[in-house]
Amino acid sequence: MEQVNKYLSAAASAATVSAFLKALNNGDFEGAGELMDENVRFEGVLGSVEGRDEYVRQMSKMKLRYHVKKLLYDEDSVSVLYEIDMGGKNVLTAGWYEVHDGKITHIRVIFDPRPVLS
Template sequence: MPTPVELYFEAWQAKDPQILRPVLADDVVFDGPLAHVEGADDWIVALQGLFDATTALTVHKRWIDGDDTITWFDLTIGQSAAMPTVNWTQVDDGLIRRVRVAFDPRPMLGG
């Protein structure tokens, strides 16, 4: 069975955030350069838009330290250049509790 973080990226590749719902804490918090979202149901809605817009996702490396996982990947939205991205996912009792993402969004925004 995949870990919650592996399931997160599998759901992204499948463009189906509902796959992720069983491993999201109800009070999950997401923070990134373009959004702050609180709550699993709201995050599922936000993820659908992101997943639909993603044209390529290439995971390069994953580091695990207890309940914390850092994933380094390239993200392509639409026709933008690939954006190097880091995702810090915190898992507690098998549920994703917090996700922090950092990337430079200028390629996606036309800059």
């Protein structure tokens, strides 16, 4: 039974991250925020953010578009390989999302920033 519970937890974590990315793509920043822990931490190549409200505020200004290529998950972690449309430039990106109790608690994103800095 423990194995079944781990699988269900992993699938739920993947569903949370998928719904989060869909909400961002649809400009539903309130809906995206509901899937995040209040104290979420974001760490990226160009900066970091502490807290759901600040993350949502910044994301609403950027209006990025996520094109998911691959999503891998286990119980509390979801890794996503996606192309992100950053101002008309598609940038291959890897994201690592930690999910606890149905909420995203930590996001780490890596990509080569040269296309968006030039």
